[in-house]
Amino acid sequence: MTLSNFVAAFLTLCIFSFLYKENPFYRFGEHLLVGVSMGYAIPLIYDTVFIPYVYRPIFLDHNYIIIIPAVLGFLYVFRYSKNLSWLARYPIVFGMGIVGMSVPMSMHSQVLVQMKTAMLPLDNINTILIFIGTVTILLYFFFSKAHKGAYGKVTNIGVWFMMIGFGASFGYTVMARISLLIGRIQFLLGDFLGLIK
Amino acid sequence: MKRQIPLMIVMILGFLFVIHTFVPHKISADFYDWWQEWAKAISPFAVVLGVISLGMVHGTKISRKAPNWQYSLVTVLALVFTAASGFIWGRQEGTPYMWLFKNVQMPMSATMFSLLAFYIASAAYKAFRARSAEATVLLIAAIIVMLGQVPLGMQISRWIPDISTWILNVPNMAAKRAIMIGVGLGMVATSLKILLGIERTYLGGGD
Amino acid sequence: MEKRKMTLVQRMQQLDRRYIYIVIAVAIIIPLLIPFNTKTYVTEPTANIYKKIDSFAGREDKAILMSFNHDASTMPELFPMEVSILRHCFERDVKVFTLCFMPQAAPLVDYAINTAKEGYDVTSGVDYLNFGYRPFALQLPIILGMGEDISNALETDSEGRKIENMEIMENIRNYDDMNLVIDFSGSASIQTWIIYARAKFGANIAAGITAVMVADNYPYLQTGQLVGMLRGLKGAAEYEKLVDIFAAYEDEDYPNGRPYSQEILKEINVPITADKIIYEVTNEDGSVDKISTNAEMKYEYKKARIGMNAQSVAHVMIIVFIIVGNIGYFLTRKNKKLG
Numbered sequence: 008m009t010l011s012n013f014v015a016a017f018l019t020l021c022i023f024s025f026l027y028k029e030n031p032f033y034r035f036g037e038h039l040l041v042g043v044s045m046g047y048a049i050p051l052i053y054d055t056v057f058i059p060y061v062y063r064p065i066f067l068d069h070n071y072i073i074i075i076p077a078v079l080g081f082l083y084v085f086r087y088s089k090n091l092s093w094l095a096r097y098p099i100v101f102g103m104g105i106v107g108m109s110v111p112m113s114m115h116s117q118v119l120v121q122m123k124t125a126m127l128p129l130d131n132i133n134t135i136l137i138f139i140g141t142v143t144i145l146l147y148f149f150f151s152k153a154h155k156g157a158y159g160k161v162t163n164i165g166v167w168f169m170m171i172g173f174g175a176s177f178g179y180t181v182m183a184r185i186s187l188l189i190g191r192i193q194f195l196l197g198d199f200l201g202l203i204k
Numbered sequence: 205m206k207r208q209i210p211l212m213i214v215m216i217l218g219f220l221f222v223i224h225t226f227v228p229h230k231i232s233a234d235f236y237d238w239w240q241e242w243a244k245a246i247s248p249f250a251v252v253l254g255v256i257s258l259g260m261v262h263g264t265k266i267s268r269k270a271p272n273w274q275y276s277l278v279t280v281l282a283l284v285f286t287a288a289s290g291f292i293w294g295r296q297e298g299t300p301y302m303w304l305f306k307n308v309q310m311p312m313s314a315t316m317f318s319l320l321a322f323y324i325a326s327a328a329y330k331a332f333r334a335r336s337a338e339a340t341v342l343l344i345a346a347i348i349v350m351l352g353q354v355p356l357g358m359q360i361s362r363w364i365p366d367i368s369t370w371i372l373n374v375p376n377m378a379a380k381r382a383i384m385i386g387v388g389l390g391m392v393a394t395s396l397k398i399l400l401g402i403e404r405t406y407l408g409g410g411d
Numbered sequence: 412m413e414k415r416k417m418t419l420v421q422r423m424q425q426l427d428r429r430y431i432y433i434v435i436a437v438a439i440i441i442p443l444l445i446p447f448n449t450k451t452y453v454t455e456p457t458a459n460i461y462k463k464i465d466s467f468a469g470r471e472d473k474a475i476l477m478s479f480n481h482d483a484s485t486m487p488e489l490f491p492m493e494v495s496i497l498r499h500c501f502e503r504d505v506k507v508f509t510l511c512f513m514p515q516a517a518p519l520v521d522y523a524i525n526t527a528k529e530g531y532d533v534t535s536g537v538d539y540l541n542f543g544y545r546p547f548a549l550q551l552p553i554i555l556g557m558g559e560d561i562s563n564a565l566e567t568d569s570e571g572r573k574i575e576n577m578e579i580m581e582n583i584r585n586y587d588d589m590n591l592v593i594d595f596s597g598s599a600s601i602q603t604w605i606i607y608a609r610a611k612f613g614a615n616i617a618a619g620i621t622a623v624m625v626a627d628n629y630p631y632l633q634t635g636q637l638v639g640m641l642r643g644l645k646g647a648a649e650y651e652k653l654v655d656i657f658a659a660y661e662d663e664d665y666p667n668g669r670p671y672s673q674e675i676l677k678e679i680n681v682p683i684t685a686d687k688i689i690y691e692v693t694n695e696d697g698s699v700d701k702i703s704t705n706a707e708m709k710y711e712y713k714k715a716r717i718g719m720n721a722q723s724v725a726h727v728m729i730i731v732f733i734i735v736g737n738i739g740y741f742l743t744r745k746n747k748k749l750g
Contacts, residue, residue, distance in 0.1 A: 104217025190487020
């Protein structure tokens, strides 16, 4: 048991203590986590982003045009200012322009490719079921027509497909949550107490 | 003007990007290189936003001696100390900076999320009720998928992993595909609304 | 009698949640303390990633990219996947690059590489290369930039060295060569790779994802937009097994690992306890292979499989909770109707 492991285990237990009830140990851990996480990002971004993309081009490569985006970036600072917050819009919109690319690309990957593979020959029960499921759910999300009568019955089939889909997601969600807890208990029992080999 | 100029920039850049996607001309490639170089130079400043926001929240609490202000002091001290340690002693393996990350940040953020396992267990007992036929189908699908993922499922019956795989590949796939198509169209619509200046919430409040 | 029975049901319904917490904790602790061997069944989406990586073995003109898109919170599921894939690459001499777009992921990349490379004679810049951290704002420019020229899009590695002239970069220019990208994440970040790297450059994309995201990504598997998918802790356990049985396997006939074989995979299970088991496997051509398992496997190499034992018990407990909770609910409802 090293000091490092001891600290990590103590802080792990601080967070777990919340399960009993809210208490000062948990609050201490929570606030420490927020501070360390943010403090951690600053030198990392300075070294790996500011130096190579701002400092080096301007001061070492003398590419002075980079001063303009650097000033644009600096305008972020005014985000919380009462009178000058509009200045912070400039760095935001510069990055936002790329959504222009997402229009054709999302259309391709999320819609067209999915539709193409949904149009397989209906030669076995599974492809028929997939076809029925996809179509009825799409109809279910079509809100311009009231879900009544025969149309309501068709969209209701979509609901059953969705319930199975949500059930599958739910089963996997349980799995994921349990896995994360297993990881922490493996740390406490294995790395900290040395009981797992 | 404070809103119009930024909206114009989004519109112009956005449509240049639409063109760039379809036209592999040199001018189009040069435009992209220019944008990329500038985007890189803008990006490091975003972290300043986070620091300012955190500083404002906790700084105010400390200066006003609000209830539990001592915890805010913990956050601010931890932030300053971690950042300073990275600048003073470097970021390599074995430095105080990396020690803090490995023994403070990592275990606590992992534990935070692991709490969800307890909540989902409690919800399984108290909230997941077969109140209707639809909810029953959801629960049965969930139980089969849960069993299908663990070795025990196969030991109970070799059908369990097979049914679980079928659920995932057929009804689940159909459901998720339909939702994906819907979300995809939604994304395209939102992107177009941004490009055309109809969606403006990202600009923030004010005039 | 009826009254007492109902109070029991009511008490069951109002059970303090902390008892449930204790039960679930115990259901996880005991299987971890007392390990037992269970069979890990390898599924197709996992095997497809393995086969794809294995097809790059020993090739100078092929490489894979591992994108670490997660922080420590999802490490229990994703870290064993990353270690196994790195181990696979080191065993089979596959060039591997790593990259991350989250500040918190940067040390995890080093941690995974350091864990996996122990015992292997591999060098940074020759066998593997960590491109390091790039800010999230640059994710798209970099994903797109790598489609043209990787050295140009990234310029330097995690240590600030120019990557252009490094030995590992020989014959590796864009996604045509770095022909498999595996994104590890607990979010929908895989979509960015599919929408841009796949659609624009035809890159092969695979996902190592937390179980939460699994069901949502099935449509991508069917369309082939994803080559394969490692699904939660089970996916990690499956990959650990594949590496043990094939890539890391050593005997007189196969000194440098053995090729993938469905027959062997079906038959063999590597025990997580320190037992040496000798399997006799009949191949398609009728020949018989004797295969012995490694009894002294490192803890890091079997961590996901150890975890899966606890996962089994915990799942059963959750199912019991759902059933008992519903029995209580129906008894209460029936009683309300009666009286």
